[in-house]
Amino acid sequence: MDSTLLSRIQFGFTMTAHIIYPSISIGVVTFLVIFEGLYLYTRDKIYLSICKFWTKIFALTFGMGVVSGIVMEFQFGTNWGGFSEKVGSILGALFTYEVLTAFFIESGFLGIMLFGWRRVHPYLHYLSTCMVAFGTTLSAFWVLSANSWMQTPHAYRWDGAGNLVADGWWDIIFNPSTIARFTHMLLSCYITATFLILGISCYYLFFNKHTKTAKICANFCIIAGCVLMPTQLMMGHHVGVVIHEYQPIKIAAMEGIWETQRGAPTILFAIPNQKTESNDYVLEIPKLASYLNTGDWNAKMVGMKSVPKEDRPNAFIVFWTFRLMVGAGLGMLFVAYLGLVLKLMNRHLTSKIYQVLCMLASPLGLLAIETGWMSAEIGRQPWAVYGLLRTSDVASQVSVSQVMTSLICLIIVYGLIFGYFFTKYLLKVIHKGPDRDMDIVEHDALAFNYMSTFKEDDPLDTNKGKSNKRKPNVD
Amino acid sequence: MAIDLALAWIGIIGFAVIMYVILDGFDLGIGILFPFFPTKHHRSLMLSTVIPVWDGNQTWLVFGGACMYGAFPKAFASTMPVIYFPMIMMLIALVFRGVAFEFRMKATRSMYLWDISFCLGSSLAAFSQGVILGTYVQGFGPVAPSYASVPHYQWLTAFSFMTGLGTMCGYVLLACCWLVIKTTGPLQKKAFLYGKYACIAVAAFMLAFSIWTPFLGEVHFDRWLRLEKIIYLAVLPLVTGILFCVNYASLHYRKEFLPMLSAIGIFLCGAVGIVISIYPYIVPHSMTIHQAASPQHALQFMFVGACISMPVLLFFTANSYYVFRGKVTKPVHY
Numbered sequence: 052m053d054s055t056l057l058s059r060i061q062f063g064f065t066m067t068a069h070i071i072y073p074s075i076s077i078g079v080v081t082f083l084v085i086f087e088g089l090y091l092y093t094r095d096k097i098y099l100s101i102c103k104f105w106t107k108i109f110a111l112t113f114g115m116g117v118v119s120g121i122v123m124e125f126q127f128g129t130n131w132g133g134f135s136e137k138v139g140s141i142l143g144a145l146f147t148y149e150v151l152t153a154f155f156i157e158s159g160f161l162g163i164m165l166f167g168w169r170r171v172h173p174y175l176h177y178l179s180t181c182m183v184a185f186g187t188t189l190s191a192f193w194v195l196s197a198n199s200w201m202q203t204p205h206a207y208r209w210d211g212a213g214n215l216v217a218d219g220w221w222d223i224i225f226n227p228s229t230i231a232r233f234t235h236m237l238l239s240c241y242i243t244a245t246f247l248i249l250g251i252s253c254y255y256l257f258f259n260k261h262t263k264t265a266k267i268c269a270n271f272c273i274i275a276g277c278v279l280m281p282t283q284l285m286m287g288h289h290v291g292v293v294i295h296e297y298q299p300i301k302i303a304a305m306e307g308i309w310e311t312q313r314g315a316p317t318i319l320f321a322i323p324n325q326k327t328e329s330n331d332y333v334l335e336i337p338k339l340a341s342y343l344n345t346g347d348w349n350a351k352m353v354g355m356k357s358v359p360k361e362d363r364p365n366a367f368i369v370f371w372t373f374r375l376m377v378g379a380g381l382g383m384l385f386v387a388y389l390g391l392v393l394k395l396m397n398r399h400l401t402s403k404i405y406q407v408l409c410m411l412a413s414p415l416g417l418l419a420i421e422t423g424w425m426s427a428e429i430g431r432q433p434w435a436v437y438g439l440l441r442t443s444d445v446a447s448q449v450s451v452s453q454v455m456t457s458l459i460c461l462i463i464v465y466g467l468i469f470g471y472f473f474t475k476y477l478l479k480v481i482h483k484g485p486d487r488d489m490d491i492v493e494h495d496a497l498a499f500n501y502m503s504t505f506k507e508d509d510p511l512d513t514n515k516g517k518s519n520k521r522k523p524n525v526d
Numbered sequence: 527m528a529i530d531l532a533l534a535w536i537g538i539i540g541f542a543v544i545m546y547v548i549l550d551g552f553d554l555g556i557g558i559l560f561p562f563f564p565t566k567h568h569r570s571l572m573l574s575t576v577i578p579v580w581d582g583n584q585t586w587l588v589f590g591g592a593c594m595y596g597a598f599p600k601a602f603a604s605t606m607p608v609i610y611f612p613m614i615m616m617l618i619a620l621v622f623r624g625v626a627f628e629f630r631m632k633a634t635r636s637m638y639l640w641d642i643s644f645c646l647g648s649s650l651a652a653f654s655q656g657v658i659l660g661t662y663v664q665g666f667g668p669v670a671p672s673y674a675s676v677p678h679y680q681w682l683t684a685f686s687f688m689t690g691l692g693t694m695c696g697y698v699l700l701a702c703c704w705l706v707i708k709t710t711g712p713l714q715k716k717a718f719l720y721g722k723y724a725c726i727a728v729a730a731f732m733l734a735f736s737i738w739t740p741f742l743g744e745v746h747f748d749r750w751l752r753l754e755k756i757i758y759l760a761v762l763p764l765v766t767g768i769l770f771c772v773n774y775a776s777l778h779y780r781k782e783f784l785p786m787l788s789a790i791g792i793f794l795c796g797a798v799g800i801v802i803s804i805y806p807y808i809v810p811h812s813m814t815i816h817q818a819a820s821p822q823h824a825l826q827f828m829f830v831g832a833c834i835s836m837p838v839l840l841f842f843t844a845n846s847y848y849v850f851r852g853k854v855t856k857p858v859h860y
């Protein structure tokens with residue numbers, strides 16, 4: 052075990068944990084923007100109760116995203132010193148912009164969004180929700196821009212000392228894959244949230260709880276799924292085309308292509324074998340890969356064997372994580388359209404089988420996000436910056452004992468906090484569910500504390516709201 | 527006239543660090559104080575004073591880190607691996623501290639668990655930050671460390687442990703001053719009392735720090751105890767001493783805002799002292815600010831963004847404090 056390998060495991064592990072929370076947060080806060088807007092527009096309390104409930108879940112995931120994100124940032128310095136030194140003037144600048152334009156906006160309005168219901172005018176509250184949504188989206192943009200630059204570096208120069216410096220900021224931020232990958236990622240977040248909300252709503256429907264709110268959410272999510280899924284399919288295809296152009300070896304690994312060939316097949320099932328440099332147990336559709344990646348059935352696809360062994364990523368992992376992502380995507384597409392068909396027959400909210408199916412499908416978005424990132428990141432190996440800097444050259448040579456200790460600590464802490472307790476409290480919130488009757492709220496301050504602070508006066512009752520503003524804390 | 531952008535960035539980073547220390551300082555200090563406030567009601571109130579703003583406070587740390595990374599990548603790459611262990615310790619501690627806010631509100635039976643998590647997380651985070659500070663002020667030897675051959679356990683010294691404990695006391699002082707502003711009744715009374723203890727402890731640690739620093743090495747000695755400098759450097763201890771007196775007295779006579787203001791003054795004096803020990807180096811005493819800086823165009827690019835967004839961000843921050851102004855007499859919930 053050398054410290055480089057340990058650092059890679061540690062970075063991958065903490066990143067895999069981190070990405071869960073931002074994805075859910077970005078999706079759910081967008082959902083909240085829509086529903087709080089509906090509430091302000093219709094003034095129907097049912098939307099408010101939906102907002103309040105999902106705000107609780109949002110607060111939980113957002114908190115996890117923040118604490119796991121800080122770990123990510125500082126690991127660039129502690130574990131990837133060479134990386135920081137050689138590309139810091141480029142990526143560091145993008146991360147600085149991320150903090151300046153995204154994190155401060157999020158954190159500046161988060162408090163008001165969560166705790167400000169009675170303190171500010173409803174429209175200002177809505178503005179806060181929108182700002183938080185805007186901030187999270189921007190932060191996704193910056194981090195994807197940075198990551199895309201690592202995948203498809205552009206507009207750089209080598210300075211005399213072996214460091215990469217910028218040569219045109221616009222082209223760095225909007226490097227060849229930024230737009231495609233950002234859109235793909237943003238859609239993933241929406242999809243993830245959509246299917247989580249759909250699954251949870253169907254859970255309520257299944258047990259006949261909170262049916263009124265659950266129906267609204269489920270209907271909304273089925274429509275959203277029907278719109279989002281085909282869009283994502285096209286976007287994913289587009290990402291593939293871009294990546295094929297700039298990272299041919301990664302696509303070769305994703306498609307499981309060893310030999311450079313014309314009319315390459317799409318492999319449905321295979322076990323890529325690194326030793327024999329071929330696939331075992333192959334089930335394939337002829338020529339489809341060439342068509343999907345280039346639009347020409349007989350186009351040439353570069354194979355993994357065209358580069359030396361040490362320049363190839365792990366074929367098995369990249370191949371299978373990619374298939375899991377696409378499979379999850381197709382699965383969700385099916386669930387959404389099945390819902391649409393049932394809806395047209397007016398059966399979708401009564402069919403127990405469909406409800407169970409939705410519950411089973413609810414983690415598919417997260418699965419696709421995790422496996423998508425894994426295939427993108429592991430497919431980039433052995434490069435930290437594709438084609439320019441090798442991962443093994445840019446790791447900090449911290450003593451193995453220190454990295455081993457930190458890795459073990461992180462695994463234990465993450466397992467405990469993010470694995471056990473987060474799940475426990477999430478399930479607890481879901482189990483309690485949204486509130487149907489606004490009057491119950493007052494009596495059950497502990498369970499519905501979010502609503503209890505609110506109930507004492509209606510935020511839309513502006514006169515009262517104003518008088519209350521004068522004496523915010525002294526109730 | 528061209529501005530020296532590297533210096534401007536040091537200014538911005540310095541500002542971020544000070545904002546962080548003061549703002550997150552009182553958050554962390556409240557956690558350290560938890561054992562001294564055993565009643566559940568008091569703890570809920572104390573947490574309620576910071577829950578709406580803690581995320582923003584912590585963002586200053588993220589900001590400082592990102593600026594360091596972008597503007598001084600060589601310094602970031604050189605120092606971070608050396609402080610690997612305290613850094614990871616701080617990050618893990620911040621995880622425990624940060625999740626406690628959320629989990630405590632959702633917990634019923636296991637609330638005590640999150641009180642412990644909040645207290646230990648805050649304490650360890652504060653201590654690690656102090657250790658990092660101590661390691662940094664100590665310096666990293668005559669040549670700047672490199673990521674390719676990282677010196678091990680340079681952070682493990684008596685001096686850095688002293689600064690670790692000192693930082694904890696400093697944060698407690700800030701927390702007491704914050705509670706004085708935000709609370710009433712018995713809770714506030716206790717804050718006045720503990721504030722006075724903390725004030726004395728911080729004074730003792732700062733004294734120890736000041737006496738110890740010149741003897742850390744030749745360079746430090748040169749800076750502080752050469753005769754020609756001693757005259758004007760004496761101003762700093764003098765001002766700090768006065769501020770300590772003001773702080774103690776204002777806590778004693780139960781003023782509400784003066785304790786916080788004087789405590790901030792004390793921290794600023796400490797910061798000036800550290801700058802005197804280190805300037806113009808960024809990795810003391812082997813790599814100067816200009817040697818570590820990113821190319822000019824990168825600094826420029828970031829600077830434009832900072833100039834445009836910093837005023838807006840400060841306004842947002844101020845706004846969020848404004849919305850949650852006033853005394854907290856009832857635990858907040860969402």
Ligand code: HDD
Nearest residue numbers: 073076113116117120121123124154187190191194585588
């Ligand atoms: C798709 C989006 C996405 C991706 C790929 C990442 N993040 Fe993230 N991150 C967010 C989206 C996000 C967010 C939604 O904006 C969060 C969640 C909670 C928050 O405050 O912002 C966040 C939080 C967050 C924070 C805490 C900010 C705060 O205190 O407010 C830091 C320091 C990072 N992230 C850093 C990283 C790094 C170094 C990453 C990769 C190497 C990374 N994130 C990947």
Ligand code: HEM
Nearest residue numbers: 059062063066067070194197198424428429432434435442
């Ligand atoms: C958010 C989802 C992400 C996931 C799940 C993820 C996952 C991973 C994994 C599994 C590795 C280890 C790869 C290996 O060693 O084989 C890795 C490495 C790495 N990733 Fe990511 N990553 C994500 C996003 C990012 C982003 C956004 C960036 C940068 C801006 C980034 C930068 C890196 C770096 C610097 C390494 C370490 C060096 C390397 O192995 O190349 N990652 N990531």
Ligand code: HEM
Nearest residue numbers: 232239242284287288290291377380416419420423424427
């Ligand atoms: C169904 C058809 C899909 C196709 C053809 C597709 C295609 C791709 C490709 C080629 C990449 C690699 C990009 C790279 O290497 O940089 C990728 C990455 C990724 N995919 Fe998909 N995808 C699909 C569906 C999905 C779905 C449904 C989700 C999530 C809900 C998803 C989430 C991701 C994520 C998070 C990444 C990594 C981030 C990135 O590289 O941009 N994908 N996808």
